[in-house]
Amino acid sequence: MSNTFILNQEANVASTYINELRDVNIQTDRARFRRNLERIGELLSYELSKTLDYESVDITTPLGTSPSRRVKDELVVTTILRAGLPMYQGVLNVFDHADSGFVASYRSSSGTDEVEINMEYVASGNLDGKVVILADPMLATGKSLLLALEGLLKNGTPKHVHILAAISSQQGVDYVLENINVPSTLWIGAVDPEMNDKSYIIPGLGDAGDLCFGEKL
Numbered sequence: 010m011s012n013t014f015i016l017n018q019e020a021n022v023a024s025t026y027i028n029e030l031r032d033v034n035i036q037t038d039r040a041r042f043r044r045n046l047e048r049i050g051e052l053l054s055y056e057l058s059k060t061l062d063y064e065s066v067d068i069t070t071p072l073g074t075s076p077s078r079r080v081k082d083e084l085v086v087t088t089i090l091r092a093g094l095p096m097y098q099g100v101l102n103v104f105d106h107a108d109s110g111f112v113a114s115y116r117s118s119s120g121t122d123e124v125e126i127n128m129e130y131v132a133s134g135n136l137d138g139k140v141v142i143l144a145d146p147m148l149a150t151g152k153s154l155l156l157a158l159e160g161l162l163k164n165g166t167p168k169h170v171h172i173l174a175a176i177s178s179q180q181g182v183d184y185v186l187e188n189i190n191v192p193s194t195l196w197i198g199a200v201d202p203e204m205n206d207k208s209y210i211i212p213g214l215g216d217a218g219d220l221c222f223g224e225k226l
């Protein structure tokens with residue numbers, strides 16, 4: 010029901026942005042960190058745009074007619090607050106006319122090493138027949154993503170769900186592929202081999218939300 014595209018599997022400029030996200034000497038420049046997540050969102054959006062449905066259009070220029078095509082799918086760009094916001098902006102930079110949806114959730118450990126997800130808010134329009142793009146920079150255990158998707162799917166049955174992440178653990182990819190039950194594609198910047206006992210991706214980049222916006226209480 011799902012397949013996976015990994016941006017840094019071939020040599021391209023995305024590795025420059027991913028390196029800067031990871032590098033302890035560069036990632037503390039908050040504006041650059043957010044902008045690099047935005048750029049990964051833009052590049053992954055370009056890649057996924059190749060899989061959308063298009064319709065033919067004739068564009069009138071001052072000197073004639075140019076036969077072309079335009080996106081036919083109705084897109085809804087969604088994200089998980091708060092670390093998802095820069096990637097969400099990157100996706101929206103590419104798909105000018107998309108609707109938006111938001112999920113608010115956060116990971117908490119409740120004193121154990123087991124990650125629990127608290128989800129407090131889901132807002133979107135009707136998703137029936139739409140192409141949903143769900144952008145979140147970190148896919149670690151995959152629990153936030155699947156819970157967010159479960160919340161969003163209460164608002165309708167999309168035609169397809171595109172999941173975008175800058176960095177994922179291999180375990181997170183496997184978890185999503187095993188448990189997702191809607192037609193979907195994963196678009197990932199880089200897949201890392203492990204997680205630590207706090208479910209942080211190793212080598213990863215640290216805490217994406219804190220690096221974007223500062224520590225939260």
Ligand SMILES: O=P(O)(O)OC[C@H]1O[C@H](OP(=O)(O)OP(=O)(O)O)[C@H](O)[C@@H]1O
Pocket residue numbers: 089090091092093114115116124126145146147148149150151152153154181208217218219
């Ligand atoms: O795959 P998972 O193990 O569920 O982890 C991934 C989640 O962790 C981060 O958010 P976080 O909970 O740190 O919240 P924040 O965006 O408020 O910083 C990230 O943006 C994902 O939503």
Ligand SMILES: O=c1cc[nH]c(=O)[nH]1
Pocket residue numbers: 092147149208209210211213214215216217218
């Ligand atoms: O490594 C991780 C895992 C979850 N959230 C992050 O911000 N980083």
